[in-house]
Amino acid sequence: MIQWACAECGGPAKWYDHQPERQWRHLDTCQYRTVLHARPPRAECGEHGVRVVKLPWAEASSRFTVLFEALAIEWLKEASQKAVARQMELSWEEIHGIMERAVERGLERRKAEKVAQMGIDEKAFRRGHRYVTLVNDVVRGRVPYVAAGREQSSLDGFWETLRPEQLEGIEAVAMDMWDPYVSSVGEHVPGANGKIVFDKFHIARHLGDAVDKVRRKANKLLKAAGDDRLAGTRYEWLKNPVAMEPKDRREFAELRKSGLKTARAWALKETGMALFSYVYERPARKHFRWWHNWAVRSRLQPMIEVGRMLKRRFENIITYLRHRVTNAASESINAKIQWVKYTARGFRNLQNFIHAIHFHCGGLNLAPATH
Ligand SMILES: [Zn+2]
Incomplete structure (x- = not known):
């Protein structure tokens, strides 16, 4: 007599009957598609009743053997779903099913670790x-x-x-x-x-957008007066001058020194971002107070708005100095x-x-x- 185990509790269970035949796709044998056929036994446990026993070659709900599924998962880590589907002759649904089960297993196995x-x-x-x-x-x-x-x-x-x-x-x-x-x-x-901690790149984006608003408005006015110094310079004002070609850097330096509104907005942006290079909180707070004052008095509406917003959010901007994240x-x-x-x-x-x-x-x- 074979001793069966209950699929639920692993305790001893009595053979009950066999399910109708089922099939499992297995790894190809030589070059031939290989399919396992079996009628899985069901066993009766005193506590859990009649259950299909655990099969040594496949997980309960899978239509693939463990070895086949493991190979598909390894391939899916390396290649596109489309390529794996084609090479292993699987449908989209089968690919998604394999991935979904893999993720469920992974999440269930995951240990509770500290995420600092x-x-x-x-x-x-x-x-x-x-x-x-x-x-x-x-x-x-x-x-x-x-x-x-x-x-x-x-x-x-x-x-x-x-x-x-x-x-x-x-x-x-x-x-x-x-x-x-x-x-x-x-x-x-x-x-x-x-x-x-509000992300510093997100803050840089807000400041950059404000500079560009100033530039667009100024460009319109200058153009109307026949001056196109600002046309097409949008990206110059977003770039770090250190990363520019020497010739561009010289031209940009001229532009910055021009006293144009855009140049002032740009200086506000760069000075504002200097906050993040402070090591200690006290001088950083002082820097920000001074900067905010300058921003709200700049008479550049977009810079005034971004200055106010950063002040409102400041307590969770300065946290960057503590956490650097x-x-x-x-x-x-x-x-x-x-x-x-x-x-x-x-x-x-x-x-x-x-x-x-x-x-x-x-x-x-x-x-x-x-x-
Ligand atoms: Zn049981």
């Missing part, structure tokens, strides 16, 4: 229409969480995956100045006020997400995109379980 510094970012799915919210583990360079949307609820789900000691262990959260995220962190992370995902994570988007023309929905980010950027153990 994180960045919260959004990524567009299909150019500007819909978004996902990403949490980056800045220290380990991986993505522990992805969810649809960029509302407060999109991020709220993340905190629910953490234990109390993990929430306590969070030291810094970098993000754009985006109120739904601010509220979510505020409600879930202990001591959030001292931990939220930005929300930008690592180069390799960004490159992978770009690659996922590029190779995933078959994505029919957001959920597949989310699975693919978990699959490629989650740092998860994806391999199917063997018995």
Whole structure:
């Protein structure tokens, strides 16, 4: 008599019957497609009733053997879904099913570890229409969480995956100045006020946009008077002069010294960003007070507005000096997400995109379980 084990508790169970025949795709044998046929036995456990027993060659819901699925996963890490589908003769649904199960396994196996510094970012799915919210583990360079949307609820789900000691262990959260995220962190992370760090590149973007608004308006006026010094210089004002060709740098220096409104706006931007090179908080605060005064008296409306906004947000800008963190995902994570988007023309929905980010950027153990 074979002794069966209950699939639920592993305890002894009595043979009950066999299910109808099922098939599992296995690795090709020589060059031939190989399919396993079997009628899985069911066994009866005193506590859990009649269950299909655990099969040594496949996971419960899979139509592939463990070895086949493991190979597909290894290939999917290296090549596009389309290429793997073609080479292994799998449909889109089968590819997505393999990836989805892999991610579920990985998430279930993941240990509760401390994420000390994180960045919260959004990524567009299909150019500007819909978004996902990403949490980056800045220290380990991986993505522990992805969810649809960029509302407060999109991020709220993340905190629910953490234990109390993990929430306590969070030291810094970098993000754009985006109120739904601010509220979510505020409600879930202990001591959030001292931990939220508004991303300095996001701040640089706001300042750059303000300079460009000044430039566009000034350019119109100058042009009307037959002066086209500002035409086509939009990017000059955004670049760092250090990175310019010597000739361009000389021309730009002339422009900067010209006393044009744009030159003043540019100086405000550069001086404002100098905040981030301070080491100590006290002189940084002093610098900012002085800068804010200058900005709001500049008579340049866009600079006045950005100055006011930065003042309102200042307590979570200065936190940068304590934590030195930005929300930008690592180069390799960004490159992978770009690659996922590029190779995933078959994505029919957001959920597949989310699975693919978990699959490629989650740092998860994806391999199917063997018995
Ligand atoms: Zn049982």
